[in-house]
Amino acid sequence: MAGAGTEVGRRTSDGATVPKKLGLAVWATEPLDNIIAQVKLAEDIGFDSIWVIDSQLLCRDVFVTLAALAVNTSRIKLATGVTQPATRHPAVTASALAALDELSGGRMMSGMGTGFSSLRTLGLPAAKLAEFEAFVAAVRQLLAQETARFPNGFEARMTWLAQPARVPIFGAASGPKMTQLVARIADGAILLQGIADDLLDRAHQWLDEGASSAGRDLASLEVACWVPLGLDDDPERARDQVRVRVAGAIMNTDADWFEGAEREAVLAVQRSYKDFQHAGANADHASILPDRIVNRYAIAGTPEGVREGLARVMRRPDLDHVILTPQASADDKTDVLGLLRRFDRDILAKL
Template structure:
């Protein structure tokens, strides 16, 4: 995708707070200059995704509104298509569909992630429904969104943390969300996978948007900034195949897999987070002072291979949310300086 200037920057939030609070966050995010807001879809940890996105739509005018991300197993194709089409109508065309095979939403209810082939079929069916067409569901039954007055064009972005899904996503989606770290070599590897996947599918590389999703800790005190991302990096390591790492890093990933408490997935400082050393925090997240964060975010946003950067802050302990302060501080100290670097 061709563009001039820095890539737009979106904001990913855990929707664990009251709906009106989340709508206020969306309004503030729009005011300070974020391009989009991405809300987590994990039903035992967060309130209902589409209710929250609708509230955010009503509170904003320009902000794009995305599932960040939803999964096939917990939502039938007809449910997802109806939710996205309704959001697209309500928001005046600002909806984005973030989707993947699943993690916490499924682990918490004893289910396994969807297979890549099933995800591809699911995306195809949802797209047919959004186009105003009928589709044949896995049950063999056929149906359509009979209420839909006209086709709803909603871009699909598939989140991927591993090589197989990254390559496959480049062949089936409008964009790929790269959940694979923040270090330059990790980003390079992820973008190469997108390139390979697009080529395998007979698509142009420019046909696939590349969104780099990074966990961000922002504080004048480096240690406190690290603490803001430690839980999120532990989640990355939980999803990562330890075989992709070596030595001490592999041992850390294996330990995180053993000790990870999925019901503490959204906690700010779960016990398993203490297993993550600083060297991995710097590879899989961006944490530091405003100047340090600005430099690393700018390097991503000004990389011509990257079409969007989504920053994901930690929510803070129960009753001690840092979200509002993060949005305000990022909007004051980072966003205005990204284009200048």
């Protein structure tokens, strides 16, 4: 397998080299046996982490899936990607994370956000930033064997936990306020804001503003970039593989960040978005997006094009993790195992 030698180093403020880490997003829309096989292959290839989507009506339960992965892998880190405070009480979340950390031998991480498909498919709005902040604080306190205050004002702690569970918390960040908040309170940030240099530069400006407001050194925050991945000998087919994932990212943008025809396309996606097609491969709203937007939010193309795009993102000194999300859904017959094998052979081996 080629993946073990593909990490790209970055320099910290003290001159030390830190390896770039490659993650894989998992949409548990397939039987768990299939998901386990995919993640075991990802581990063999050299992926550093797995991020399992939490969207209860579109995917299998995130914590059940993570438990299955924990007992069928040995090295790869495991994370929610991402959970949220509206359907997950902080005590339930902390208990699940601590148990999974124990089961996996200390390999758990947690991605947390305000919620998108997991709430929209229930007819609920995203959690407010204050709710997210309180959720993160309570989960962190419980994992540290401390007493936490819950939304109803009641206070309690986990009595079963014998020692602190060291589970890093990453905050999913799309807009400026959430990005700034994540930089203030989380261990890491997951940027779902595109891959173009100007978009990532803007995101890091927001991170820097948030960290500075809290008197925090931004270098202490682990920064991940969420990257839709499409791979095919035909560049157009590769772009089509990621359009639905880019459309999901577009739902968390401000149309005023775009101009002209692109702004109109963004508005059209946001007006026509079908929540129950969020995990699908053939979403009606995805075809609206022009190629230029797809190219700014995803890495998609021939093996040569994917290698170039991935190398460019991984060379950025301000990113610690690159999390790839290939399309895999219940309404499509995407061969994820085949895609991972080709990614290993044609991308990682030659990166």
